[in-house]
Amino acid sequence: MSQQLSMPSIGAENPSLANTLRKGDYEGSPGCYPPRTALIHRICKIVGYNILKGTTVFVNTWSIGRDPRYWEEPEKFLPERFFGKDIDVKGHNFELLPFGSGRRMCPAYRLGLILIQSTLANLVHGFKWGLPDNVKPEDVDMEEEYGLTTHRKNPIVAVVEPRLSAHLYV
Numbered sequence: 803m804s805q806q807l808s809m810p811s812i813g814a815e816n817p818s819l820a821n822t823l824r825k826g827d828y829e830g831s832p833g834c835y836p837p838r839t840a841l842i843h844r845i846c847k848i849v850g851y852n853i854l855k856g857t858t859v860f861v862n863t864w865s866i867g868r869d870p871r872y873w874e875e876p877e878k879f880l881p882e883r884f885f886g887k888d889i890d891v892k893g894h895n896f897e898l899l900p901f902g903s904g905r906r907m908c909p910a911y912r913l914g915l916i917l918i919q920s921t922l923a924n925l926v927h928g929f930k931w932g933l934p935d936n937v938k939p940e941d942v943d944m945e946e947e948y949g950l951t952t953h954r955k956n957p958i959v960a961v962v963e964p965r966l967s968a969h970l971y972v
């Protein structure tokens with residue numbers, strides 16, 4: 803890296819990443835939609851259902867990140883939706899839970915944020931990225947495959963060119 807990266811907290815200060823973690827894609831990058839499980843410690847009621855102690859509940863963060871009750875134009879990549887908003891990924895804002903919440907929340911969320919930002923910064927700094935000549939951005943296949951985590955159904959094809967001198971890649 804030719805310059806030092808500062809790692810601000812996410813949310814208002816890092817709206818692009820917050821948006822990526824909300825919806826799981828970054829304008830065509832591989833999607834990642836971590837589910838969150840919660841172990842129920844006592845009998846409780848969730849939306850009218852009695853849940854027994856010891857039940858594992860899957861929290862559908864994929865749906866929460868696309869719920870129009872909480873997100874305006876949820877399918878759009880709009881980093882500016884976080885401008886001036888006091889919203890973070892530390893588990894207090896239940897509409898944005900990429901790292902979970904509470905006692906089993908991801909203990910490495912800071913490392914996760916640093917890894918995403920430094921990896922992305924290195925890829926953008928080191929390479930020019932494009933699509934094959936015959937593919938327009940709107941034609942990129944964004945179909946998803948469901949499972950414990952949701953990922954792309956088909957791999958994305960990108961055309962990559964080095965931006966720097968060859969000796970910087972060894």
Ligand code: HEM
Pocket residue numbers: 836837838839840899900901902903904905906907908909910911913914915917918
């Ligand atoms: C962007 C990257 C990451 C995301 C989105 C992520 C997301 C999550 C989520 C959603 C959970 C479940 C939280 C819950 O149940 O409430 C979790 C748990 C966990 N994560 Fe991460 N994580 C990331 C990176 C990492 C890294 C880099 C490490 C380790 C170096 C890590 C270690 C763990 C561990 C050990 C748990 C289990 C915590 C427990 O059950 O008490 N995660 N993560």
